[in-house]
Amino acid sequence: MTHHQGRHAQEPQIGLERLIAAPRQAAGWGRTALLTNPSGVTRDLTPAALALGRADIPLVKLFGPEHGVDGSGAPGEAPEAGQDGATGLPTSVLYHLTEEETRQRLDGLDTLLIDLQDVGVRFYTYISTIRDVLRAARTLPLRVVVLDRPNPIGFTVEGPPLRPEYRSFVGITQQLPLRHGLTIGEVARVLAAEEGAAVEVIETDAPDGWHAGREWVPSSPNLPDLLHLRLYPGACLIEALDASEGRGTALPFRQFGAPGLNAHALAEHLNALNLGVTARPAFFNPTTSKHQGERCAGVQLHETGGDLRRALPVGLALFAALEEAGAKRNPDWLQKLLGVPADTVPSTPESILHSLRGWQDQGIQQALTLRPHWLYPREENHL
Numbered sequence: 001m002t003h004h005q006g007r008h009a010q011e012p013q014i015g016l017e018r019l020i021a022a023p024r025q026a027a028g029w030g031r032t033a034l035l036t037n038p039s040g041v042t043r044d045l046t047p048a049a050l051a052l053g054r055a056d057i058p059l060v061k062l063f064g065p066e067h068g069v070d071g072s073g074a075p076g077e078a079p080e081a082g083q084d085g086a087t088g089l090p091t092s093v094l095y096h097l098t099e100e101e102t103r104q105r106l107d108g109l110d111t112l113l114i115d116l117q118d119v120g121v122r123f124y125t126y127i128s129t130i131r132d133v134l135r136a137a138r139t140l141p142l143r144v145v146v147l148d149r150p151n152p153i154g155f156t157v158e159g160p161p162l163r164p165e166y167r168s169f170v171g172i173t174q175q176l177p178l179r180h181g182l183t184i185g186e187v188a189r190v191l192a193a194e195e196g197a198a199v200e201v202i203e204t205d206a207p208d209g210w211h212a213g214r215e216w217v218p219s220s221p222n223l224p225d226l227l228h229l230r231l232y233p234g235a236c237l238i239e240a241l242d243a244s245e246g247r248g249t250a251l252p253f254r255q256f257g258a259p260g261l262n263a264h265a266l267a268e269h270l271n272a273l274n275l276g277v278t279a280r281p282a283f284f285n286p287t288t289s290k291h292q293g294e295r296c297a298g299v300q301l302h303e304t305g306g307d308l309r310r311a312l313p314v315g316l317a318l319f320a321a322l323e324e325a326g327a328k329r330n331p332d333w334l335q336k337l338l339g340v341p342a343d344t345v346p347s348t349p350e351s352i353l354h355s356l357r358g359w360q361d362q363g364i365q366q367a368l369t370l371r372p373h374w375l376y377p378r379e380e381n382h383l
Contacts, residue, residue: 012150012206013204014205015185016052017042018203019052019055020051020052023057026057029056029057029059029111030111031110031111032057032058032111032113033060033061033109034049034063034112035063035065035112035115036048036069036113037217039116040117040147048053048147049062049084049086050086050087052113059087060089060109062087063117064078064091064092064093065162066095067221068091068221069081069084069093071221073219074288078093078096082131094106094132095125096169102136103139110141111145112142113146114147114184115149117152118219119219119223120152120154120180122176122177122339123170123171123236123336124220124297125169126219130184133294134195138196138197143198143200144200144203145200145370148203148206148207148375150210151182151184152216152226153207154208155208155378156181157180158177158178159177159179159339160339160360161176161363164197164298164338169185173191173201175366178233178312178338179312179363181378183207183375186373189375201375205357221277222252228253228254229276230307231254231301231315234312234318235253235254235301235340236253238253238315238319239332240329241323241327242258242327243291243298244286244290246284247288249287255282255300255301256299257298258297260297261296261297261298263298265325266281266297266298266325269324270317270321273349273350273353275314277301277302278302280300280301282297283297283298293377300354312360313356316353318350320347321349322351335336340359367383
């Protein structure tokens, strides 16, 4: 079921703001909880839980995904805060639990609202938590309502679908290309159909890209702004190398390297490929994560030709260039992120870009099968 109210005359609204503007939609929702984190805010940066309370939509509990309700957790962490400081509501997390654990935490609720800012890639775990919620809802009398938000990197599709043997918590479904080109509400509809569950979506305006004039609140600790976000679908693949992807520095997913590399040669190699970014030699010392406390040499990526439209060619070429320079790959993690066998990923930038064409065709074809779950029109030839 989809709720779609009249458009705001002045500026695009997200699902949260539509619900606040028409709180009658919440009539009969009963005991209602909210799955959210710091990215769940209105245009004026009011947290979703506060904004809903002021609109007389009472909540009984808050839940968080990876990083927790307050967003303080490191990658792979979801700290239990216990109580929300702004509202006084009790809090818990729904991250990487068993189906029974998820069901137990949601038992006793009538409705779960979801207000999370997704980033448009298959391996981002907020959609994995939504899958877990939908599975639990099948055996509970639980209504699941997604307050939709724009896909900040737009409807562009990149990369292959996931092979079934590589399903994991960072790859929960074969239906999504790596960069899926859907809003979080549309992803929830895909997952609900796959799981035999029900979901409702309160739609967003202008879903294809970030809203001008709306502040970006980091959806997770290592995505501080929109440039980092545009690089992320490709740059995240560097996690599958023993090189640093910039975690523990001020530029996660924008600078990359390892001790002993030739930064100038690496930059020259990448720039010769004309990928829509400029690689600048960079030197850094991560305070956490890979190569903590070690001087790393590598590159920082800069957008020099306008907003980057496709990130996967950049990420794959960078992966191969770092591997050529001596970085070692983790085949298991590469397969989980990219969704294809690690031994099909070539080890030189030139050959890897050739392989990308076949993966891209597969991803586009898979994306087009998801039309029944689209909530918003898009130009199919612009995916």
